Amino acid sequence: MKKFLALAIWTYLVFVLHSGLASRMAIAGHAPHFVLAGLLLVIVCVRDGRGMGCAILWGLLSDGLADGPLGPDVACFGVSAFVLQRIALRSRMRSLWGEAAVFGILVWTAIVGSNSLRWLAEGRTLDVAALGGHAAGSAIYTAFVMAIVSWAARLVLDRPEAEPISKTPTVVNHWRMLTG
Amino acid sequence: MKTGAGSMGMLVLALAMGAGLMFVPAEAARPFRTLFHDILSPGQTLLDAAWRQSRAWSASWPATTDRQRGARDLDAALRSARLENRRLEVQLADLRSRFERLSAQQGLAPLAASPPLLITPKLIEARVIGDETAALWRGRKLLSAGTREAIAESALVLDDARPLVDVGDDGPVASGDAVYAGRIVIGKIAEAGRYTSTLRLVTDPAYSGRARLARRTSQGLVFGPEGTFVGDGSDLCRLKHIADPVNVGDEVFTGGTDGVLPFPMYYGQVVRAELDAGSREWSIWVKPAASGERLETVVILRRAVNPQRMLAN
Numbered sequence: 001m002k003k004f005l006a007l008a009i010w011t012y013l014v015f016v017l018h019s020g021l022a023s024r025m026a027i028a029g030h031a032p033h034f035v036l037a038g039l040l041l042v043i044v045c046v047r048d049g050r051g052m053g054c055a056i057l058w059g060l061l062s063d064g065l066a067d068g069p070l071g072p073d074v075a076c077f078g079v080s081a082f083v084l085q086r087i088a089l090r091s092r093m094r095s096l097w098g099e100a101a102v103f104g105i106l107v108w109t110a111i112v113g114s115n116s117l118r119w120l121a122e123g124r125t126l127d128v129a130a131l132g133g134h135a136a137g138s139a140i141y142t143a144f145v146m147a148i149v150s151w152a153a154r155l156v157l158d159r160p161e162a163e164p165i166s167k168t169p170t171v172v173n174h175w176r177m178l179t180g
Numbered sequence: 181m182k183t184g185a186g187s188m189g190m191l192v193l194a195l196a197m198g199a200g201l202m203f204v205p206a207e208a209a210r211p212f213r214t215l216f217h218d219i220l221s222p223g224q225t226l227l228d229a230a231w232r233q234s235r236a237w238s239a240s241w242p243a244t245t246d247r248q249r250g251a252r253d254l255d256a257a258l259r260s261a262r263l264e265n266r267r268l269e270v271q272l273a274d275l276r277s278r279f280e281r282l283s284a285q286q287g288l289a290p291l292a293a294s295p296p297l298l299i300t301p302k303l304i305e306a307r308v309i310g311d312e313t314a315a316l317w318r319g320r321k322l323l324s325a326g327t328r329e330a331i332a333e334s335a336l337v338l339d340d341a342r343p344l345v346d347v348g349d350d351g352p353v354a355s356g357d358a359v360y361a362g363r364i365v366i367g368k369i370a371e372a373g374r375y376t377s378t379l380r381l382v383t384d385p386a387y388s389g390r391a392r393l394a395r396r397t398s399q400g401l402v403f404g405p406e407g408t409f410v411g412d413g414s415d416l417c418r419l420k421h422i423a424d425p426v427n428v429g430d431e432v433f434t435g436g437t438d439g440v441l442p443f444p445m446y447y448g449q450v451v452r453a454e455l456d457a458g459s460r461e462w463s464i465w466v467k468p469a470a471s472g473e474r475l476e477t478v479v480i481l482r483r484a485v486n487p488q489r490m491l492a493n
Binding site: 012013015016017019020021024048049051052053055056059060061063064065068069070071072073074075076077078079081082085117121 | 186187188189190191193194195197198199200201202203204206209212213216217219220223224226227228231
């Protein structure tokens with residue numbers, strides 16, 4: 001129940017920030033994508049079907065904020081969440097900059113994917129170069145914001161950035177004669 | 181493995197949902213969008229208030245740049261200089277009247293007492309109405325239209341896009357009255373309404389007034405020829421009908437002194453002067469001193485017939 005409440009509050013906060021603050025923080029027309037940033041942080045913490053369910057729900061809500069048909073964000077957020085879960089399971093993502101790079105690529109892919117679907121559904125001509133360039137700016141900005149949040153969280157939780165893998169203690173299977 | 185299969189299933193669900201939702205008509209999605217916007221609205225209002233507050237705090241933060249601080253200091257100095265000017269004008273008038281009274285007491289007054297001045301100046305202070313209030317006023321939203329106590333304002337004033345001052349016929353002011361900020365000429369009253377009037381700034385193409393050139397020399401300010409000061413719609417104004425040599429940097433003051441004001445008022449400085457081949461008159465461009473002013477209050481010069489003079493007859 002506590003986790004559900006925390007997720008509901010986080011969802012509301014992220015969508016309010018995205019709809020009210022992102023455009024004000026834009027640099028040279030590139031605004032951070034708070035919804036994708038918030039979602040990817042949730043996916044890192046919830047690595048099972050519930051995380052994917054959250055991605056579908058957030059995709060639907062994000063479609064509600066955008067113009068055009070519903071659906072593109074549902075599909076693209078789902079794919080991004082699935083890929084992140086695969087990467088997170090394999091590499092455990094311990095490096096801060098590695099995390100930021102993965103987040104940046106996923107955000108870029110999701111923005112390009114959802115906008116392309118939206119444009120195609122509306123019958124508009126797809127300008128891939130312009131869309132890719134614009135999405136790259138937003139993705140870099142978002143990844144930078146996420147890296148700062150992640151770094152701050154590590155400081156608060158006192159978790160070292162790259163924890164050295166401790167050597168497995170050597171087990172010596174030698175019997176020593178104690179008597180005689 | 182089970183988790184992986186669950187995630188794969190959810191991925192398929194996401195793709196299927198995404199594809200299916202794209203066929204939902206926009207009309208059907210509208211209630212969902214409206215509801216979601218309504219739910220976000222309180223949070224956005226709160227965020228907006230916090231954003232405005234933070235901007236206000238950052239603007240009033242003491243560690244602003246030196247340039248901003250310098251500009252604020254200069255602004256304050258300008259205000260205090262204007263106040264000081266006004267105080268000195270009042271003091272001068274007082275001293276003049278005392279001098280005249282003492283002269284009369286000591287028998288220094290002329291034998292035949294001159295009659296009081298026929299035309300007396302009257303300075304009326306007015307506030308420049310800000311853009312937002314002016315828009316409401318012009319939009320007749322402050323006029324209580326339709327009510328029994330409806331306020332009526334001249335359509336000429338309301339339909340004009342020029343700056344507004346909060347004095348009209350009730351001031352009273354009239355079209356053509358000169359408008360100053362301290363000793364700087366701002367323009368003239370273009371249209372006088374019942375409670376408000378519009379300003380014709382010196383840069384307005386319809387503005388024209390008499391002006392006199394002055395040059396700063398080692399002996400002080402030396403006044404030169406008179407011409408006509410006109411606005412041309414740009415940031416610079418023109419001074420016409422000047423045949424004598426002109427230098428860039430010469431000052432331009434009001435001309436045609438008729439004794440109403442004890443000193444000439446200031447227009448601005450010559451920034452460009454050319455004498456075309458075969459022409460007798462110079463082409464002169466003047467940067468008006470009023471262009472850099474952020475006007476809040478102005479003074480309107482009203483010439484009125486002295487009632488004492490009327491009563492004397």
